[in-house]
Amino acid sequence: MSSRSTLNLQLNRRRWLTAAGGLALGLMAPLPAMAEGTIKVGILHSLSGTMAISETTLKDVVLMLIDAQNKKGGLLGKKLEAVVVDPASNWPLFAEKARELISQDHVAVVFGCWTSVSRKSVLPVFKELNNILFYPVQYEGEESQRNVFYTGAAPNQQAIPAVDYLMSADGGSAKRWVLEGTDYVYPRTTNKILEAYLKLKGVKDEDILINYTPFGFSDWQTEVSKIKAFGSAGKKTAVVSTINGDANVPFYKELGNAGIKATDIPVVAFSVGEEELAGLDTKPLIGHLAAWNYFESIKTPANAAFIKEWHEFTKNPKRTTNDPMEAHYIGFNMWVKAVTKVGTTDPDKVIEALPGTQAPNLTGGISTLLPNHHITKPVYIGEIRADGQFDVVWKTKELVPGAAWSPYLPGSKDLVADWVKLNCGNYNTVTKTCGGS
C-alpha cells in the first residue's frame, strides 16, 4: 500500500514540476533515451575474464533493481530497459563498450566498472559524451569527476577506520604493520595513504613492511613466511591486505595452513567479502577481519528484504550479498530520485540534481550524495565466521562522509572537490584555483 501512495505522490510531483517549466527545458534538450518509449540503463560489468567472478553479481543486482523499479511502474511513466555489455575484463574494451552504450544505445545512465584501471579507462568517454557513471566499488580516492558518482568507499571510509580499529584495545593494539597488496593503482595509493597515516600516528619506519605481488599470484609460501617472521619481533603485528581478486583464496589457504591465527597476527582485508570467501573453508580463518560499509550478516529489515529479493531474483537461496551490491542499490535509488525530481533523464540536469539526494542504505541509515560526488556511509569491521559470513565487531557511530582527496598525502592535502559551489573536482584551497594539484 505505502509504496503505491509514494508512487502517486512522485508522479504528482513530477507532473507539477513538468507543468512548472521543466517541459520547456526538457523539449529543448535532446533526449534520445526517452524517444523510444523506454529509459535505457547501461550495465558495464565484465561477464567473462578474471573480473567476472566479482562483476557478474553486480550485473545481476542492477537487473534486479531495474526489474523492481519496473514493477513499481517504471520511471517518469516509462519502463526501464537494461542494456548489458561485456567488457571482458579488458581495460581498453571498457572504454569501447562505454562509447557503444552512450552513442549507439543512448543510455541515460551507466552502472559499471570494478577495478580502478577500468574506471580510469572510461573516464574520458563519459566526459566527452557527457553521461553518468555510478561506480560501486571501494577505491583509492584521489579523484572526483563531474560525470562519475562514487558509491563505494573512499579510503577514509574503509582503510583509515580499519587501521584505527587495529590500533585500539579491541583490535589488539597493533604496533607493527604489514601492508600487503596486489601490484596496481588501488593498493599502491591506499598503502601510500596508510603509510603516511601510520607515521603520523608514531609508527616507525622499521615497523612497516610493504609488499606487492602480481595479479593472480598463487604461491604465497614466501610471503606468508615473511609475514610470520616480521610478526616475531615481540610487538603486536597486524596485516592490512589490499590483495585483489583471485589471489586472495590461495593467500588465505596458505595463511590457514601455516597456522597464522587471527589472535596472533590479524589480517584485515579491503577486498575480501562474502563472495570471495564462498570458495574457501573459513574455519582456519576465524577472526581475520574485513572492513566494509555493509555485511550480509547485518540484521536490519531493509537488508532482510534485500536478501530475500536477491534470492528470489537469482532463484538461488545460497547466493551471497556484498558491499558493492549495496553500493549499486544506493546509487540506483539515488539516480531514480534525482530523475524523478527533475523530471528528465538529461545527464546535465541529473548531475546537477544528484548532490544532496538521499537514499536509505541497507544497514539502517540514510546515505546522502555529497557535492564531491561521494556518499556518506557507515563503516563496519567484521570478523570472519566459520560459515563464511562476518560478525560485526565494530562500527562507526555515524555515517562517514567520503573524502575524494586524502589529507595524508602531500599531493592532495590542499585539494577539495565540490561540484555544487565550486564546480570543480580538484580545487586547490591554497592557490585558489581549479585543476592544480
Next chain:
Amino acid sequence: MRFGRALLVALALAYGFAVGCATVHAAGLDEAIAHFTTDDFDETLTGIKEVAASGNPRAEIIIGALQTGQLMFSAERKAVYIQDSAGKLTDAATGEPVAGAPPADLDTVNINNRLRGAIAAALGQLTLLSNDPQKRYEAAQAVFKSRAAAALRTLETAIAKETDSRTKVELELARAAILLNIAGTSDADKLAAIAIVGDRGDQEALALLADIPARESPTVARAAIDAINAIQTRLREWEAVQDAWYGISLGSVLLLAAIGLAITFGVMGVINMAHGEMVMLGAYVTFVVQEVIRRYDPALFDYSLAAAAPLAFLFSGSVGILIERTIIRFLYGRPLETLLATWGLSLILQQAVRTGFGPTNKEVGNPAFMSGAFDVGGITITYNRLWIVCFALAVFVALIALLRLTRFGLEMRAVTQNRAMAASMGIRTSRIDALTFGLGSGIAGMAGVALSQIDNVSPNLGQGYIIDSFMVVVFGGVGNLWGTFVGSFVLGIANKFLEPYAGAVLGKIAILVLIIVFIQKRPRGLFALRGRAVEA
C-alpha cells in the same frame, strides 16, 4: 514423637543448608554468566574471567561453548544457554535441557579476537590438569601464548605431575614465559627461563625474548641477547633450507601443470592453448566429487581426492580425445591455426563452466590429512604442499613408466619419431594421436585435482598456469619429459631464491628475462632432442 520432630527439624535444616550451599555455589556462576547477556565485549570479557575463576566444573563447558559460538543468550529472560549442533538448548549453568519454546530474542554471544585470546587463555588454565594428554599439551601452548600470571600455581602443579615428556617441555616453556613477564622473579629464575625459551629456538621464542634486553638487569639482558642471537643465527641457516623447500614445492606445481603440456605440445607439437582449461576441468571434477560425497556420505570426505584423481583423468582425457577428433586432427602441421583454434576453445570451455557452475569460486575442501603444518627444525612444512610434491613425483614416474614399459608408450614414441615408418609397421597413427592427446589432457586433469587444493576453483584457474607451463616446457626442451622435470624444479627453486630479495613482482620478471637470455643461447632448451626426429 519428639524424636520424630527433632529428626524433621534436623532434616529440614540439612535440606536448607544443602539448598543454601547450592545456591551460593551456583550464584557465583550465575553472576558470572549474567555478564554474557549484555552483548558487550567488555562485559563478556569480565564474564570469561569470572567463569574461569568460579571453580565450577561447568566453567570449561561454558567457555568452550563460547569459543565455538554455541553459547546463546536472551537479554529478555536474562538467561544463557548452550545450543548443540542439533539446535537443542540446555541451560548453561545447570546443563538441564530447556523446556518449552526457545526465547524469541535468542542470539549468539559474540566474540572478537581479544576475547578469543582470553578464551584460549582461560581454557588453557582450566585444562592444564586434564586427564587427556592432548588437552594438557594444547593447554600448555595456550598458557605459553597468554602468559597469564594467574596460571602459574596450576602450572607448577601440572609440571610436578606431568609424565608425558612432550607436554612437560611445553609446560616448562609456559612457566618460563610467565616468569619472564611478571615482576619479582629472581635473576637466577630468569636466566633459567631464558635458557628454556632459547632452547625452543623458533620465532615465537624470539618474540618472547625481544623486549627483555631493554628492561632487565645487565646479566639477564646479556643472556637474552645471546639467546636472541643464537636463535637468529639458527633461523638464518634454516632460511636457505626453507627457500629450497618452497622452490621444490613451486616446482612440483609447475611440473604438474606442465607435464600434460609436455606431451601435447612437447611430444605431439600441438600448441594447445586450451591446456589450462583441462586443468580447470580437473579441478571442477574434484568439486563435483566432493559435493556428491558431502551429500551422500560425508564420512568418506578424506577419500574424495583419491576418487577425484582417476575421474578427473578420465573426464579431461575424454574431453581431450573429443577435441583431437573434432578439431585438432584437421589442423596438424598448421601451428598458427591450431593456436587460434585452441585459444578460442579455451574461451568456450571457460564460458561453458562459468555458465554451468556460476562465475564465483567453488569451495573445494582440504581433507584432514592435507590440512595444517608441521615443523622440521626451523622451517614449517604445510601438509598440502608436501602431498602435492609427492603426487607430482608419482604422476611423473607413472608417466615415464607408461611411455617406457607399455605397448601404447612404444607406439606413441614410434609415431612421434617417424610417423610414416610407424604407419607402415601397422600402427594406427590417428588412433595413437587421439590417445596421446587424451593422455596429455588427462594428466592436466589430474593436475587440476592437486591445484584445487591450493588455488581458486574458478573458470579462470587454467589461465594462471598456461604461460608458466609453456615456459617450463620450452625451457626444459621440447619433446623431452626429463627436460620438463628438471626445468620445472630449476625454475621453481630459482624463483623462490629470488623472491625474498627481489620481491614477488621483480622476481617473476627476473625469471622471464633469464629464460629469454637462456633461450637465445640454447634455442632447444635444457635437454635438446637430437637426431632425425627433430628435423621431421
